[in-house]
Amino acid sequence: MTLKLIKGMRLVAATHNPGKAREIEALLDGDYRxxxxxxxxxxxxxxxxTTFVGNAMLKARHAAQLSGEVSLADDSGVSVAALDGAPGIFSARWAGPSKDFALAMKKVEDRLDEIGSSDRRAWFTSALAVAWPDGPCVVVEGVVHGELTFPPRGDRGFGYDPIFIPEGQALTYGELDPAVKEADSHRTRAFMKLKAALID
Incomplete structure (x- = not known):
């Protein structure tokens, strides 16, 4: 079996987050439904x-089995050096059942204040997995390092974007033009690896 994603085919994005789905569509250059x-x-x-890679594979396989179609899943989040890598794989859970990321960003700030740390180093990770209904699964990972800033800045992007300044930038992901963010985000880096493995 050749593991390739054929342009024009339908892909199930294993997400309930419309913002993430739009990013996935853009990163695939609109070549897939x-x-x-x-x-x-x-x-x-x-x-x-217990890892981004493990959760991405789990979500992709789950969607592929239930839909009977090739499925793509992303597991991503922000890790903070001073918090021993937290929230990490629990990034979405820190936002609570209502997915309130203002609450999640405040929680990060409060935890840093509690431990009295001025270390603002952080990194975003994106693990991407593509699963076929009959079993095979391909997974890749992209990482972008940067630092946190408070209070949150900007209303672009989603999740923790308003508190994360990627290396080489002065603006947060929440302030950057989406095209600038997408040129070199953690998800873009993962997609470049995915394209090399399954498309190009």
Whole structure:
């Protein structure tokens, strides 16, 4: 079996986050028909793995098995050096059931204040997995380093973007033009690896 993504095919994006789905579509240059797990009413699986790679594979396989179609999953989050890598794989869970990322960003700030750390180093990780209904799964990972800033700045992007300044930039992901962010984000770096493995 040749593991390739054929342009024009439909891909299930294993997400209920419309912002993430739009980024995925843009990163694939509009060459694929993207339908989300949310649009297909697929339930979200429990993320029981301990790494971004493990959770991406779990979500992709779950969506592929339930939909019967090739599925792509992203597991991503922000890790803070002074918090021993937290929130990490729990980034979405820090936002609570209502996905309130203002709350999550405040929690990061409060934790740093509690331990009295001025270390603002952080990194975003994106693990991408593509799973076929009959079993095979390909996974890659991209990372961008930077530092945190408070209070949050900018209303672009989503998640923790307003507190993260990537290396080489003065603006947060929440302030940067989306085209600038997408030129070299953690997800873009992962997609470049994915394209090399499955498309080019």
């Amino acid at each position: 993207i339908v989300t797990a949310g649009a297909l009413n697929l339930p979200e699986p429990d993320e029981t793995e």
